[in-house]
Amino acid sequence: MAENNIVWKKTQGIVLRLFLLLSALTVLLPLLWVLNSSLKTNAEFFADPWSLPASPQWINYYNAWFSSKFYLYFMNSFLVVAGALVLVLLMASTSAFALSRFRFMGSKIMGFVYTAGMMIPSILLLVPLFFQAQALHMTNSLTGIIIIYAVLQVPFTLFLLSGFFKAIPHSLMEASVLDGASYYQMFIRVALPLVKPGIVIAAIVNVINFWNEYPIAITFISEEEKFTIPIGISFLSTAMQYRTDYGALFAGLTIAMLPVLVLYGFFQKQLQDGMSMGSGVKG
Known part of the structure; x- marks a missing residue:
């Protein structure tokens, strides 16, 4: 046996x-x-898509970066991701701390509203969001995209961080109160350092979502100078119908994937530690 x-x-x-x-x-x-x-010529690609390049064509990356304006799309995406990430972490972390550690009138209703917000597909909000943004002169604006991205990701990020804030022992919070700490000091000096793994997870997930987001960006942005990476790739793919430069297209795809892969590789240990910590969190 x-x-x-x-x-x-x-x-x-x-x-x-x-x-x-x-x-x-x-x-x-x-x-x-x-x-x-991405390292092939057009002739090599059409001859055999699975073969290795006879000689690596690094010029494809130059053409994608400059001729296809990927440097502009890359910078726009970087600004959007950085701005939206700071904004969503600021809003979600403070809200999660308040809803997880304190009980006040309407706190349960607010928590329910945030949770319900995760269940609404963002695609259903495109039309009302567009008209609202148009009324506020936020279309064709990277600032408008930053605000929309951040607000739409608040429910998920709050839900994720709430578990980490709830896991903080009450004795630590009580000790900080006895030491004369204000609510702001409790949040900055006690709570945030303890939920750092959760912050890392939330940051990585949001960066990937913001970097790859396409439907909202294509709806709100129509000027090429403000295109983000996903719109740029779509624009370049469409252009392939009229000019065949598949090496530059695949080079652009590689450039688009690289930041996310580097980010994950750099924070892989923190991400795994945070997920293992979160699996033992009491709800």
Whole structure:
């Protein structure tokens, strides 16, 4: 019986590893194919899309960055992501702290409203948001996109951070009150350092969402000088119907993926630690 259990556990381990390997290859192979295609000439790409380039065409990255104006799209996306991230973390962290640590009139209703906000698809809000933004002269504006992105991500970010704030021992908060700390000092000096893993998770998730967001951006931005990376890639893909420069297109895709991959690689340990910490958080 014991031998059967050992064999069964080993079989489970092998199957699990094979499944994880297959999942990793499913993600990795398309990325490698895009990278490989970005270093080819058009003739090589059409001759055999799966072959290695005879000579790496680094000029494709130059053409994508300058000729296709990816430097402009990249800078616009960077400004939008940075601004929206700061704004959403500021709004969500303060709201999560207040709703998680204090009870006041209407707190439960506010928490319910925020939770319900996660269940509304953002695509359904496009039309009313557009007319509202148009009335406020916020269309074709990176500032308008920053505000919209941040506000739409507040419910999810608040929900994520609330679990981390609730996990802070009450004794620490009471000790800070006895030491004469104000609510602001409790938040800055006690709560925020303890929920740092949650802040990292929220930041990474929001950066990925903001960087890759397309429907809202294409709805509110029509001037090329204010295009973000997803709109730029769509614009470049459409242009391929009239001029064939697939090397530059794939180079642009590689440039678009690079910041997210670097961000994840840099904060991988913090992300894993935060997720393991969050799995044990009491709701």
